Amino acid sequence: MDENILGLIAGALTSIAALPQLLKVLKTKNTKDLSAMMLVILISGLSLWVWYGLINDELPIILSNAFAVLLNMILLFCKLTFKK
Amino acid sequence: MDENILGLIAGALTSIAALPQLLKVLKTKNTKDLSAMMLVILISGLSLWVWYGLINDELPIILSNAFAVLLNMILLFCKLTFKK
Numbered sequence: 144m145d146e147n148i149l150g151l152i153a154g155a156l157t158s159i160a161a162l163p164q165l166l167k168v169l170k171t172k173n174t175k176d177l178s179a180m181m182l183v184i185l186i187s188g189l190s191l192w193v194w195y196g197l198i199n200d201e202l203p204i205i206l207s208n209a210f211a212v213l214l215n216m217i218l219l220f221c222k223l224t225f226k227k
Numbered sequence: 228m229d230e231n232i233l234g235l236i237a238g239a240l241t242s243i244a245a246l247p248q249l250l251k252v253l254k255t256k257n258t259k260d261l262s263a264m265m266l267v268i269l270i271s272g273l274s275l276w277v278w279y280g281l282i283n284d285e286l287p288i289i290l291s292n293a294f295a296v297l298l299n300m301i302l303l304f305c306k307l308t309f310k311k
Contacts (some may be wrong), residue, residue, distance in 0.1 A: 149279050156272025163264035176260035180247035188240025195233050 152208035161214040163223075174222040182219040186212055238291035245298040249305075258306040266303040270296055 168174055189212045196204030252258055273296045281290030 146279060147284050149275055149282065153272050153279055156235035156268055156275065158272075160265050160269035160272060163268065164262040167265075168260070171260065171268045173260045176252070176255065176257045178248040178251045181251075184240055184246035184247065188237050188242075188244060191233055191237035191240065193235055194251050195230060198230050198233065 151203055158207040158211040158214075161211060161218060165214055165218050168218060168221045168225070172225050174218075174225045177218070177222050179219065179222050182215050182222060184224055186215050186219065189215065235287055236274060238287055242295040242298075244297060249298055249302050252302060252305045252309070256309050258302075258309045261302070261306050263303065263306050266299050266306060269290040270299050270303065273299065 164177075168177070189208045192208040193205055193212060196202070196208060248261075252261070262296060272294045276292040277289055277296060280286070
């Protein structure tokens with residue numbers, strides 16, 4: 144498989160992975176079992192990937208990781224506000 | 228900041244992010260709020276990143292994503308076995 148396609152698919156999957164978790168949290172309003180520390184570390188790492196993409200002018204890395212930052216920040220907001 | 232260092236730090240953070248979640252699950256034995264679909268999609272994406280690293284012979288990408296695959300597979304195993 145062409146490595147660019149492989150990288151795009153891998154990036155897309157790891158970016159949208161948070162979506163089912165976010166939908167579940169929005170439906171159940173339960174976040175007790177989620178780790179806030181995981182979300183903080185993940186958001187920090189993903190933000191650095193966005194910075195990395197900006198430095199290297201790599202749009203796929205910028206877009207996929209920026210989307211993941213958004214999803215995980217909403218998750219963290221839910222975690223801090225739902226309190227269940 | 229040198230982009231390689233930035234990439235290494237970003238990769239390390241996104242890889243170890245699952246660790247606090249795993250420790251929390253092992254301590255509480257509660258996984259009800261975790262999304263199995265998230266874990267399946269994440270493991271698939273991370274596995275493709277390992278493949279991508281192998282094709283490009285990039286050890287940092289191979290190691291960080293292989294470690295993340297391991298952590299998330301243990302999380303998925305806990306999610307499927309703890310049933311709480």
